[in-house]
Amino acid sequence: MKTLTSRQKQILEFIDGFGRDHGYAPSIRDIVKGCAISSTSVVDYNLRILEREGLLRRDAEVSRGIVRLGQGRRGNRTIPVLGQIAAGFPIPVPAADTWATAIEGETVEVSHELTRGIEDVYALRVKGTSMIDALINDGDLVLMRSTNHADNGDMVAAWLKAEQEVTLKKIYFEGDQVRLQPMNATMSPIYSDAANVEVQGKVLGVIRQM
Amino acid sequence: MKTLTSRQKQILEFIDGFGRDHGYAPSIRDIVKGCAISSTSVVDYNLRILEREGLLRRDAEVSRGIVRLGQGRRGNRTIPVLGQIAAGFPIPVPAADTWATAIEGETVEVSHELTRGIEDVYALRVKGTSMIDALINDGDLVLMRSTNHADNGDMVAAWLKAEQEVTLKKIYFEGDQVRLQPMNATMSPIYSDAANVEVQGKVLGVIRQM
DNA sequence: TGTCTTAGAGAACGACTGTTCTACCGGAGA
DNA sequence: TCTCCGGTAGAACAGTCGTTCTCTAAGACA
DSSP: OOOOOHHHHHHHHHHHHHHHHHSSOOOHHHHHHHTTOSOHHHHHHHHHHHHHTTSEEEOTTOTTOEEEOSTTOOOEEEEEEEEEEOTTOOOOOOOHHHHHHHHTSOEEEEEHHHHTTOSSEEEEEEOSSTTGGGTOOTTOEEEEEEOSOOOTTOEEEEEETTTTEEEEEEEEEETTEEEEEOSSTTSOOEEEEGGGEEEEEEEEEEEEEO | OOOOOHHHHHHHHHHHHHHHHHSSOOOHHHHHHHTTOSOHHHHHHHHHHHHHTTSEEEOTTOTTOEEEOSTTOSOEEEEEEEEEEOTTOOOOOOOHHHHHHHHTSOEEEEEHHHHTTOSSEEEEEEOSSTTGGGTOOTTOEEEEEEOSOOOTTOEEEEEETTTTEEEEEEEEEETTEEEEEOSSTTSOOEEEEGGGEEEEEEEEEEEEEO
16 A cells, blocks of 8 residues: 555545544545635545545545545444343343344444344343352343354353253353353253254353442 | 234344344345335334334434344443463452553453443453362453452452462351352362451352363 | 324435646756 | 655535525414
8 A cells, every 4th residue: 555645644544533523424525625725626636545545435426436445444233132031041042033023122332343244143141040050140231142052162152951040151062962061160061962953153252330 | 012013023034144244234125125014104104114123223314223222232342351360370350451461362252131230340361270169261351340348258359468379269248257259169168367368359250161 | 084203205406525727936958 | 856746735526415496285263
C-alpha cells in the first residue's frame, strides 16, 4: 500500500468523525466543507484513491454511499439468550424456529473477537452455583457454539440421556466410554457410555457482570 | 408506546436489513421498493410515527439520514488492556498519559451493556491461577473501573502498601480495619489497617475466551 | 348521516449529491 | 524547453432524494 498523503488521512479521519457524530456517512460536499477543500472533484479524486487502497467502499450514484472498511469497525453480533442452564435441567438444542422466536427475547451483544466469526452461537444464563467448579458462577452468561461434535478436552454441554440431565464439563473420549471431567481436582469425573452422551454445544466463552 | 402496525414493523426490519447489507441507511425510495409500498409519502408518514416512538432518528433534508435507535445497536467500546495482574505485582492506576499510550497497544471491544456507560474503564489480563478462588482463571480478562472508592462487598483490586502487593478480593470496611474476603469459603480473609489499603479499581466484569 | 382519524396513493418541487469535463500549476524526466 | 503526471479548482449536468400538497378510502363515533 502506498503511503497516504496528509489530505487523504484528513479525509479518512473526517469520514470516521462524521460517522460517529451523525450515524451516517458524509456527502462529498460535507467533506469539502469539513476539510476546507475547494472543490468536490478533489474529494472525488482522493476518494477514488482511498477506495483503490481498500480503505473504503463507494456505491455508485448513491448519496452518502461511502462505507468505511478496515480496522475494528466490524460491529457487534447479537446473540440470543436461549434460556438458562442448571444441573438437571435440559437445554434445548436450538432449531431453526427456536432461533427465530428467541430473537424476540433477551439478547446480548458481543464483539466479533469473542465469537471469532462462528455462526451458530447462542448464550445461556447460568442458574445456581452448580457450575462453580468450572469457574462459572450464578448469573454468568456462557457463550455456546451449537454443535454435536467435540474434541478431547473441550468444555461442552453434555446431555446424559439416561440421567436426563445436562452438565457443563470437560469431555474426554476413552474408547467407547466418555469421561466428563469437572474442573475441580477434588471432584470425581463421571464415566458414561458413549451412546448415552450427546454433545449439545461447546463453550466459547464466559461473560460475567458484577 | 403504541403497538406498531405490521407495515411499521416491516419498514423497521427493512431498514435494519438494508443497513446490514449495504453499510448505510436506505433512502425513502429504497424503502418504497423494498416494502412494496406505492408512494414515498406513505413511507414518510410511517417514518414520522416511528420517529415519534423513538425507534429512529431522522435528519431533515439529509439523504439517507435515517439512524436506527433503540435495542442493542449502540456499538462497541474499545477498552485498553493496560497490563497483566498477578499476585504481588502492582497494577499502575492509569494516568491520563498512560491511557493515551495504552491505546496504541492491545485493546478489547466490549458492548455498552458490559460497561454500562461508565467512562474510566480499562482491562487487565490475569496471569497465573492465583485468582482462581474468585472464579477468575489464567488468561481471563477483567474489566476494571478506575476508582479509589469502593462500597462494602465490591470486588476490588486492592493495593496493600506494606506488603507491596495487589489482590483481587471482596472488600468490607469494619471500622478502621478492612477485611479482604476471598470468594472461597475455605480460605481465610485478610485483615488490614484501613490506611494500608488503597483501592485501585473495581471489577465490572470478567470475559473468558476458550 | 356527517365528521374526525388513520392509512395510503400519486405527483410535483426543489434541494441534495455524485459525476464529469475543462483548466491550472509545479515538479520530474527527457 | 517540452511533456507527463499528481494534485487542485470551478462549474455544469443529471440523477437521487426528502418534503409536501391533494385525493381517496375505511372505520369509529356521535
